[in-house]
Amino acid sequence: MRATVLVRPKRGILDPQGEAVERSLRQLGFEVNGARVGRVIDLELGAIEPEQAQAEVERMCGQLLANPLIESYEIALEETPA
Amino acid sequence: MSASPGVAIVVFPGSNDDRDAAWALGALGADPVLVWHGEPELPAVGAVVLPGGFSYGDYLRCGAIARFSPVMRAVRRFAADGGLVLGICNGFQILCEAGLLPGALRANASLSFICRDVRVVVERSDTLFTSRCDDRQELVIPVKHGEGCWFAGVELGELESAGQIVLRYAPGDNPNGSLANVAGVVNDAGNVMGLMPHPEHAVDPLLGSGDGGLILASLVDAARDRVLTGVA
Numbered sequence: 001m002r003a004t005v006l007v008r009p010k011r012g013i014l015d016p017q018g019e020a021v022e023r024s025l026r027q028l029g030f031e032v033n034g035a036r037v038g039r040v041i042d043l044e045l046g047a048i049e050p051e052q053a054q055a056e057v058e059r060m061c062g063q064l065l066a067n068p069l070i071e072s073y074e075i076a077l078e079e080t081p082a
Numbered sequence: 083m084s085a086s087p088g089v090a091i092v093v094f095p096g097s098n099d100d101r102d103a104a105w106a107l108g109a110l111g112a113d114p115v116l117v118w119h120g121e122p123e124l125p126a127v128g129a130v131v132l133p134g135g136f137s138y139g140d141y142l143r144c145g146a147i148a149r150f151s152p153v154m155r156a157v158r159r160f161a162a163d164g165g166l167v168l169g170i171c172n173g174f175q176i177l178c179e180a181g182l183l184p185g186a187l188r189a190n191a192s193l194s195f196i197c198r199d200v201r202v203v204v205e206r207s208d209t210l211f212t213s214r215c216d217d218r219q220e221l222v223i224p225v226k227h228g229e230g231c232w233f234a235g236v237e238l239g240e241l242e243s244a245g246q247i248v249l250r251y252a253p254g255d256n257p258n259g260s261l262a263n264v265a266g267v268v269n270d271a272g273n274v275m276g277l278m279p280h281p282e283h284a285v286d287p288l289l290g291s292g293d294g295g296l297i298l299a300s301l302v303d304a305a306r307d308r309v310l311t312g313v314a
Binding site for chain 2: 013016017020064065067069070082
C-alpha cells in the first residue's frame with residue numbers, strides 16, 4: 001500500500017509563500033486568484049489493509065507530518081503496483 | 083551567594099548558538115555544561131537551555147525532528163518536575179513542536195531571513211526569566227531567523243489573560259509578522275519559556291547591547307535558587 005499525504009497551511013492562515021507564488025504567476029501574465037503552498041509526503045507502507053493504513057497514516061499526521069495548529073492534511077491511498 | 087548553578091545547554095545536530103549561550107551564561111555566573119542531544123539523561127543542573135540554530139536542518143518544520151532526540155525525554159521530565167527550561171529561537175521552535183509551549187512558529191511574513199536588533203517590551207517582570215527587568219522595560223536584543231512568526235489560534239485570548247505573553251516586539255518593530263507582536267511566551271506553570279530574540283548575543287554593551295543579559299541573569303538567579311533549595 002502507498003499513501004500520499006498532502007499537507008497544507010490551514011484555511012485562513014497567512015501563507016506568505018503562496019502569496020509570493022501568486023504574485024510571480026501574475027508577473028508572468030497568468031490570471032490566478034490565490035495560491036497556497038503545501039507539501040507532499042509519499043509513503044510506502046508495505047502489505048497492509050486500507051483501513052489500517054488510513055488509521056496509521058492519520059496517527060503519523062497527528063504526531064509528526066503535520067502541525068494541527070497551522071496545517072491541515074489529506075491522505076490518499078493506492079495499492080502498490082505488483 | 084557564590085554558588086555557580088549548573089545550566090545544561092543541549093547541542094542538537096545543527097545547533098549553532100550553543101557555545102555563545104555557554105559563554106554568556108558563564109559570564110553571568112552560571113556553570114554551563116554542553117549536553118549532546120543523544121544523551122538519555124541530563125546532568126544535575128538548575129536549568130536547561132535549548133539554543134538557537136538549525137537542528138536537523140529544519141527538515142519538515144523547524145524543531146519538528148529535534149523533539150524526538152533522546153535528551154528531549156529527559157527535558158520533558160525535567161520540565162514536568164518544575165525545572166527551568168529556556169528555548170531560544172530554534173529552541174523556542176522545538177519547545178512549541180514538543181507541546182511544552184503554546185503556539186507554532188511559521189515562516190516570516192516577509193519570507194526573508196531577518197538578522198537585526200529589535201526592541202522588545204517586557205510584559206511581565208514577575209517571571210523566573212525576567213526578574214531582573216522592569217515591567218514595560220524596552221530591551222534591545224537581536225533576532226536572526228527565517229521562521230519566527232508565532233501563531234496561536236483561539237487560545238491567544240487565554241494566553242493573554244493568563245499572563246503567558248512575556249515579551250512583545252515594540253510597536254512598529256515586529257520583524258516577522260507574529261500574532262499580537264508576540265516575541266516570547268511561558269507555559270502555564272511559568273517554568274518553561276521560549277523567545278525568538280537571542281539574549282546570548284546581547285550580554286555585553288561592547289557588542290551593541292547588554293539587555294539580553296537581564297534575561298539570562300534572571301535565569302541564572304532562578305537556577306541558583308533552585309540548586310540551593312534542592313528544587314531542580
